Amino acid sequence: MTTRDDQPARIPATQLRIMPLHAVTEVYGEAGLQRRLAVESDRLAPPHRRTLADAAAWATQVHAGQHRTREPYINHPLRVTLRILCHYRVTDPDVLIAALLHDTVEDQPSAVAGIAEHGPPPIEQALAAIASRFNRRVAGLVAAVTTPACPPGTDRIAHYLDHLRPALDDPWARVIKLSDFTDNGVGIIHSAGPLVTRSARKYDPAVPVLRDFLDRADTPLDADVKDHIRSQLDLARHRFTAILAA
Template identity: 50%
Template sequence: MSNPGAGVLAVMPLHTISDVYGGPGLRDRLMLEIADLPGADRLEEALELAADLHRDDRYGREPYLNHLLRVAIRIVSHYEVREPDLVIAGLLHDSVEDHPRELAGTRPGEPADAALSELAERFGTRVADIIAAVTNPPPDPTQDRHVQYREHVAANLERSPWARIVKLSDFTDNGVGILYATGPVMQRLAAKYRPLTDVYRDLVTRPDTPLADHVKQHILGQLDNADRRFDAILARD
């Protein structure tokens, strides 16, 4: 199906674009959102790198790149953060966690560290630092994985206000979009994410979180929506 006009695409909900127009529609929406941002070459390089790294990855019923596109679009459009570094971090926020060796190439050292060095060289230390803050550590077999995840999120985002923006967009896509998950994955994700909404409520309302007040209120509403969906899913267990 061909994409609608730019005016329609610009106001269409992101998951609707995904359902109706797929990845090409999301790419077109991102291009609309970043058309007046500086550093077009860096943004396009980040998009192509994300597409290459995640080329074989799936996000439920769709290509994983769709999730990354929505995270980046939401940062610019819904959160009104018009900074290229944040868009790039949104597109590449899972790159170190999911594809460290491929990203690192021939760089020496631990794959995750080498991958972050590669990102710093290509996109700057700010981008690499934000991605480092939202990258989950390897599982600790001595600790419950959900507890480890919550503690990691709270600790890393405590000291990285800009990374909160990327993680909030990521969580919104995962949480509010949980109804797009398939089969038992939906139940597993609801159990993982439900205890986190209060952590995000605290982080989003902090004075040093660099978002406008009306954007913070919008995100709080999205967290409420996510809670209702988590609770409905978990009540079926």
């Protein structure tokens, strides 16, 4: 992804705070998102700020070399975390750390576990490494939002939906999944190629499931935040419809 300013540290914090997350991505790339997270982490107590910075550095290391069509993969968990912190107004450090790490066990379990790649994915070892580095709650949240590998011959959309429902049973995992889905769904117009249509087919049937869980009383978000997320789900549905009709 093209970066127009390779020194985002020069951007005034007040300006960076008001930029949409995908605008930060387009203009300043990964460095801008990392800088935005450092700026926004002033909402946390200093010890939690340091732990979040450690999690961001580790997630960046684990996802090194991975890409999502037009950008480094780490941009996605950075936006997911920033959305939870800035737009959902959640300052629970465990939730933020789990958001940064939410795809690590699914995509890079060997790197998380610190072992050479061989045999079946070391999912349990990776979760144990997260629990050891942070705590069991963080590991549990990451486990909840980790979609297991799709067995051969299984419909991938049905597999995704079958895992989505139990993942959303945990109210805080629900918060992570809602931000993850928003980044993937609303952000689908920032992608290109055949993956766009495949993603629209996969995510479109998940919208009513997510809306149902969002509306539940135990979802730990303020009413205006829920309204914002509902509008984001509607926008994602609109974009899926347009893509699938093309």
